[in-house]
Amino acid sequence: MGSGTRISVKVHRRVNLIVAEDAVLAQELLSRRRLADQVLGRLTDRMLLIRPGRIAAVVEELQAMGHAPRVVGTSHNETFDHSL
Amino acid sequence: MTKPDSDFSSVLADALARYAPTLRKRVVENLLRDRSKLTPKQCLDRVASAFENVPLIDRRIRQLAPEALALLTLLHVGRRWRWPLPHVLELACIAGSNNSLDLILSLCEGGLLFVETKNDQQGIERFENWVPKALRSDTDFVLLPPRVGERAVGISPSLGRVAESEPEGNLQVFPEADGLELPLRLAVLWQKTRFDPPRIKMYGGLFKKDHQRFEEDPLLNGPGPADLTDFPSGWKWYLVWGMATGLIKYDADDSVLQVARLPEVLLHDLATVLEKLWSCGYEVESLVNDSYLNPAPLELLWPMSAGIGLLTALAQIEAEKWCSLDDLSAWLVCRHPRWKPKQTESDDEAASSIPSSLSDWLRAFLLGFAFPMRLIEAAQDAGQMWFVRLTALGRGVLGLGPLPSLPQYPQTLLVQPNLEIIAYRQGLRPELIGQLSRFCEWKSLGAACTLQLTPESVYRGLETGLTHDEILRVLQQHAVRELPAAVVQALKTWADKRERVTVYAAATLLEFASADDLQAALARGLPAVVLTDRLALVEREDDLDYRHFRLMATRDYGLPPDQCVSVSDDGVTLSVDMARADLLLETELQRFAEPVPATSSLISETRRRDEHNRRVYRLTPDSLRKAREEGLTAQMIDDWFRRRTGGETPAAVKLLLNGHAESPLRVCPLLVLQTPNPQVADGLMQWPESRRLIQERLGPKSLAVEQADLPALLDLLRSVGITTEADTGG
Numbered sequence: 175m176g177s178g179t180r181i182s183v184k185v186h187r188r189v190n191l192i193v194a195e196d197a198v199l200a201q202e203l204l205s206r207r208r209l210a211d212q213v214l215g216r217l218t219d220r221m222l223l224i225r226p227g228r229i230a231a232v233v234e235e236l237q238a239m240g241h242a243p244r245v246v247g248t249s250h251n252e253t254f255d256h257s258l
Numbered sequence: 259m260t261k262p263d264s265d266f267s268s269v270l271a272d273a274l275a276r277y278a279p280t281l282r283k284r285v286v287e288n289l290l291r292d293r294s295k296l297t298p299k300q301c302l303d304r305v306a307s308a309f310e311n312v313p314l315i316d317r318r319i320r321q322l323a324p325e326a327l328a329l330l331t332l333l334h335v336g337r338r339w340r341w342p343l344p345h346v347l348e349l350a351c352i353a354g355s356n357n358s359l360d361l362i363l364s365l366c367e368g369g370l371l372f373v374e375t376k377n378d379q380q381g382i383e384r385f386e387n388w389v390p391k392a393l394r395s396d397t398d399f400v401l402l403p404p405r406v407g408e409r410a411v412g413i414s415p416s417l418g419r420v421a422e423s424e425p426e427g428n429l430q431v432f433p434e435a436d437g438l439e440l441p442l443r444l445a446v447l448w449q450k451t452r453f454d455p456p457r458i459k460m461y462g463g464l465f466k467k468d469h470q471r472f473e474e475d476p477l478l479n480g481p482g483p484a485d486l487t488d489f490p491s492g493w494k495w496y497l498v499w500g501m502a503t504g505l506i507k508y509d510a511d512d513s514v515l516q517v518a519r520l521p522e523v524l525l526h527d528l529a530t531v532l533e534k535l536w537s538c539g540y541e542v543e544s545l546v547n548d549s550y551l552n553p554a555p556l557e558l559l560w561p562m563s564a565g566i567g568l569l570t571a572l573a574q575i576e577a578e579k580w581c582s583l584d585d586l587s588a589w590l591v592c593r594h595p596r597w598k599p600k601q602t603e604s605d606d607e608a609a610s611s612i613p614s615s616l617s618d619w620l621r622a623f624l625l626g627f628a629f630p631m632r633l634i635e636a637a638q639d640a641g642q643m644w645f646v647r648l649t650a651l652g653r654g655v656l657g658l659g660p661l662p663s664l665p666q667y668p669q670t671l672l673v674q675p676n677l678e679i680i681a682y683r684q685g686l687r688p689e690l691i692g693q694l695s696r697f698c699e700w701k702s703l704g705a706a707c708t709l710q711l712t713p714e715s716v717y718r719g720l721e722t723g724l725t726h727d728e729i730l731r732v733l734q735q736h737a738v739r740e741l742p743a744a745v746v747q748a749l750k751t752w753a754d755k756r757e758r759v760t761v762y763a764a765a766t767l768l769e770f771a772s773a774d775d776l777q778a779a780l781a782r783g784l785p786a787v788v789l790t791d792r793l794a795l796v797e798r799e800d801d802l803d804y805r806h807f808r809l810m811a812t813r814d815y816g817l818p819p820d821q822c823v824s825v826s827d828d829g830v831t832l833s834v835d836m837a838r839a840d841l842l843l844e845t846e847l848q849r850f851a852e853p854v855p856a857t858s859s860l861i862s863e864t865r866r867r868d869e870h871n872r873r874v875y876r877l878t879p880d881s882l883r884k885a886r887e888e889g890l891t892a893q894m895i896d897d898w899f900r901r902r903t904g905g906e907t908p909a910a911v912k913l914l915l916n917g918h919a920e921s922p923l924r925v926c927p928l929l930v931l932q933t934p935n936p937q938v939a940d941g942l943m944q945w946p947e948s949r950r951l952i953q954e955r956l957g958p959k960s961l962a963v964e965q966a967d968l969p970a971l972l973d974l975l976r977s978v979g980i981t982t983e984a985d986t987g988g
Contacts, residue, residue, distance in 0.1 A: 180808040181775050186767040186841055187799070188816040195758040203759070215845025218790055223845055226815050229763045242717040242756040246797055247764040 190224035191217070192232065192243075209235045266339055266404060271302050273374040273401055278381040289318065289369025305369065309405040318370060319409050326361055327410055328353035328417050330370065334407025335570045335656045336562075337537040340374070341400045343392040345540060348563035352593045354418065359389065362400065372401040411658060418593070420571050421585040427640030429580065434649055435484035437532055437632030441524055441688040442703055443496040445695040446477045448505055452517040452718070458508065472497075477703055483683075486636055487625040502541035503534065520722055524692030528664065531688040532631060532655045539565065564594045565623050569633060572648050573658045580637060580645035587612045587620050628652075673733055675742040677711040685736070693732050696722045711745065716752045726753035764816075766799040767841065771810075782806050813840040821904045829908030830877040839873075843902065850885035850895060851875035882914045892916060928953060928962045931971070931982075935959065938980075948974055 194200035197219035204210050204222070212228040212235070224232055229245075236243045274282055275298070286301050287293055289308055296304060308314055319327060332349040333341060343362075350358035363385045365371040373388055376397040382388050392398035456468035463469065472478055478493035497515075500506035503523040509516045523534055539562040571589055575581050591597045597616045624646055628634045633652035637645045654661030670685020679698060681690075683705050697719025698709035719729055729749060733741055768784075770776040773791035780786070785801045786794035796802055813820070822838035825831070832851060834843065847853075854874040885895070892907075892915050899907045907915075933939040936958040942948045943955055951971040953962040963971055972982055 181779050181806060182771050182810050183775070183779070183807045184769040184811045184837070185809060185813070186769060187812065187814045188764040189762065189767050189841065190815065191762040191765050191795070193760045193762065193795075199758060214842050215848070217793070217841065217845075221789055223841060224761075229761065233761055236759055236761070241759045242713065242720075242752065243759040243761045244756050245721065245761045245763060247762060 188226075190226055190229055190232075192222040192224060192236075194220045194222070196220055203236075203239075206235065206239060209239070266401070267306055269340070269374065270306065270372060270401060270403065273372050274298075274302055274305060276375055276381055278383045281382055281384065285367060285369045285372075288367055290314075308369075309403050312405070312409065315405055315409045316413075318368065319406070319413055322365075322368075322370075323361075324416055325350070325354040326365055326370075327413060329355070329361060329365070330402070330406055330410035331417075332563075332566055332570055333402045334411050335573075335658065336539070336566050337533050337655075337657060338540070339402045339404055339407075341402065342396070342540070343389070343398065343400055345563055346400045348561065348595055349566065351595045351598070352417070352563060352567035354593070363389075366400075370403070370406050372403070374399045374401050408657070417567070417571050417574060418589065420575060420581055420589040422575065422579060423582045423585050425580065425582070425637075425639035425643065425645055429637040429639055429645060431635065431637040432486065432629075434635050435630045435632045436683060436686075437528055437630070437651065438683065438686055438688070438691070439482040439484055439630040440496075440499060440535055441531055441691050442686075442700075442707070443478060443482075444500055444503070444505055445521060445524060445691045446475075446700045446703070447493070447496045447500050448517050448521045449695055449700060450475065450478070451500070451506055451515055455514045455516055458513045458515065460513070477700055480703065482630060482703070483705055484630040485626075486629055487621060491626070498542050498545045499535070499538070501545055502538040521692045521695055524688045524695070526689060528632075528687050529651065529655055529661050532633070532651070535631070536633070536655060561594075561596060564590060564596070564619065565628070567593060568620070568623070569628065569648065569652070569656055570658070572634070572646065573653060573656065575647065577647070577650075577653075580647050583617075583620055583624065583644045583646065584612075586624075586646075587616055590620070591616055668736060669738045671733065671736045671738065673737050673741050673745055675744045677745060677748060679709040679711065679733075681707045681709060683707060690732075690736060696724055697729050697732075711748070713752045713755075716749060717756060720753060720756050726750065729753075762795070762797075766796045766802075768794045768796060768807075769841075770794070779806065811837040813838075815840065815842070819843070819901055821902060823902045825899075825903055825905065825908055829910030830914070832875045832877070832903075834873045834875065836873055846898060846902075847875050849888060850881055850890055851877045852881045877911055877914065879914050882911070886915075927965060929965060929968060930956065931961045931963050933959045933961070 192200075192203065192213075194203060200216070200220045200222060204213060204216070209232065212225050212232050214223045214225050217223050233243055233245055274285075277285065279298070282298070282301055283296070286296065286305060290304055292304075319330070322330075329346075329350050332353055333346070336349075346362055347358045350361050353361070355361040362371065366373055366385050373382065373385060373392070375382060375388060375392070375395075377391070377395070388398070392400075450472070454468075454471070456472070457465045459465055464472065472493040475493060478496060482491075497506065501508065501515075505518055505521060505523055507516050507518065508514075524531060526534070543562045568586055568590060571586065572581060591599070591612055597613055621644070624634060625636060625644065629636050629646075631652075632649055633655060634646045635649055639645065648656075648658075650659070650662040651664070653659035666687075667682075667685030670682045670690075672680040672682070674680070678701075679694075681694065686707070694709055697716050698711055699715045701708040701710050716729065720726070726749060730741075730746065733745070767789070768776075768779070768786060770779065770792045776788065776792055776794060779794070780788070783803075784794065784796075784806070785798075786796045788794050819840060819842065820838045822835040822840075822843065824833045824835070826833065831854070832847070834847070852875065854876050892912070895911070895915065896907045899905060899911075931942075931952075933942070939955065939959050939961055942952060942961060948971065951963065951967040951974070953964055956962050975982055
């Protein structure tokens with residue numbers, strides 16, 4: 175690809191994610207029932223896709239588990255809910 | 259002034275732009291004494307440069323009447339340049355004017371005050387026409403150019419001398435306060451509100467739980483070391499200050515009080531913080547009068563204009579001399595519109611009958627507010643009479659003198675191995691209070707304050723943007739001795755823990771068509787974290803240089819999911835439009851469907867050619883059984899079909915999904931009785947004699963009959979004259 179060619183890309187905005195330090199920790203998070211309920215899927219071995227609008231609940235649950243999650247950015251629209 | 263002058267320049271330019279041309283021309287001529295023709299742009303430039311010309315401003319000010327000079331001084335002492343007109347009218351009255359409005363308008367005509375309006379589309383033709391609106395509006399203001407206030411103070415205007423009674427016997431002088439009481443309480447309030455934002459009831463006031471929590475909090479309600487009077491402070495008082503300074507905001511959407519991300523108002527030196535707090539006095543006054551916080555007992559402290567007048571009057575007294583509260587009451591009663599007597603009464607008569615409301619207000623304001631703010635010193639004589647005078651810091655904060663250099667004690671924290679911190683108050687300053695509030699929890703306030711480091715407090719500090727190194731540096735800089743190893747280790751452990759899990763509340767993901775494209779983007783400096791061979795995460799979308807990219811599609815996850823799946827006629831093959839699909843879709847589909855390889859015969863030639871844009875999935879008995887085992891219900895799948903395809907769940911999927919729950923199917927031989935037309939079939943179904951011999955109606959002209967019932971049915975038909983013939987094939 176030439177340096178002047180524009181690269182085709184699809185942009186996903188306002189995605190809610192958990193990124194764990196390693197795969198074992200991600201698995202540990204998934205084994206927590208109340209957290210797993212908020213997870214839509216596992217994007218990679220250490221990356222979990224969260225249901226939109228559930229950031230506050232996820233952070234609260236992580237803290238209840240004894241973690242101190244770094245929260246990056248704020249969600250401007252937390253009202254919509256994916257039910258699956 | 260608290261606000262930088264650069265802010266004022268732009269506000270002044272906007273304000274002048276709303277003057278009608280004739281008015282603007284007149285004001286500029288009066289200020290500059292220059293009758294040359296100027297364009298609007300030249301007017302603005304000349305006025306802005308006039309306020310840099312000190313001799314010019316001095317000349318104009320020296321030509322003013324004493325009460326005009328006094329008004330400019332009072333406005334300057336208020337430490338703000340934007341004033342609501344009613345407050346300026348009060349100050350003009352204190353300045354000694356018999357016609358406050360004329361005084362203000364003459365200063366506006368002379369270009370030493372300006373008016374700001376937001377709503378007047380026509381432009382201001384005459385200041386007199388603007389006044390009625392300004393008295394009602396909360397978007398119209400009088401503007402004091404900072405330079406004018408500074409120069410007016412330098413010319414020493416007279417507000418009328420305050421009598422100087424001698425004290426009885428020796429004065430007992432109370433130690434000067436440190437000015438930290440309000441900053442400390444605001445820091446505590448910021449923490450408590452941040453940890454658990456209180457909710458506001460529909461008709462005002464805090465919810466009972468939050469009200470009780472604040473009411474019982476010793477840090478927000480306990481007496482301060484510098485209390486000289488039973489001033490009605492407490493949490494409501496500090497809450498009002500928190501809101502006035504922008505530390506706390508009312509979120510009307512959620513009916514909750516939210517804190518600013520940082521305790522910004524505290525992160526400065528003492529003089530700047532005190533000046534900022536003092537300048538917010540009018541906001542406090544309006545909040546105290548506002549009903550939704552229900553801070554009724556606090557109205558004792560105001561009006562603020564009286565406070566400004568009082569401290570300005572004190573500044574006229576020699577620095578070393580004391581002034582009694584009685585003398586100040588006598589001075590104020592003749593000047594402030596709230597207490598000023600009727601015109602028939604002479605000043606001497608008025609001074610001899612001080613209303614109790616004024617005495618109460620004076621005592622509360624001076625001893626309960628100005629003294630702990632370190633604006634004044636206080637003393638009592640042998641007859642228990644109170645005397646006050648301005649502190650050097652007070653003169654500096656009010657803009658009436660130079661700021662004194664205050665002693666600094668940078669090493670003021672004793673950090674103990676049990677993670678408790680003792681902060682010796684004489685070394686504290688607002689900036690340190692603000693920094694500590696971000697990562698320590700206040701436990702007690704007093705001559706020595708205590709704070710506690712906890713995992714939660716450190717975590718919250720990191721959430722405000724502090725790093726582990728910055729926390730460590732604050733403690734090391736201010737600790738009286740080396741930090742205990744246990745504290746250093748605990749901070750490291752807690753900070754590391756935070757790095758283990760990151761939650762992205764609104765990340766931007768870039769999905770590339772191929773791994774090569776992603777690598778090419780990285781080579782061009784894409785500031786992203788690689789997640790997979792085709793996906794990358796960008797923390798700040800503003801950092802993206804879109805000139806390198808061609809957007810194929812954009813998905814916003816804050817919006818409802820797109821309908822990007824179509825269902826084939828077979829009901830179990832799903833085709834995904836990848837341009838409209840989101841990341842959630844694949845994870846959703848993987849829970850109940852299987853991807854179909856592009857080479858599969860299930861994919862049509864047309865779709866195969868469109869491979870980049872479409873992906874095919876198929877629902878199978880196995881995939882649906884797995885979905886059921888993972889807890890997916892028929893209702894959830896039905897919702898998914900409605901959201902993603904816009905239609906109902908196909909019958910084939912329902913069959914695969916619910917087939918196991920249906921009653922067993924029955925297999926049996928049946929004969930079909932065909933009628934020549936539907937009317938005969940209707941008759942057989944309706945006539946009770948024949949109906950009992952028919953199993954069910956299969957169609958308009960077809961009826962099912964059991965082999966055993968056939969002879970009886972044939973007999974019955976013959977009895978009514980209907981003949982039958984048997985199908986030879988049967």
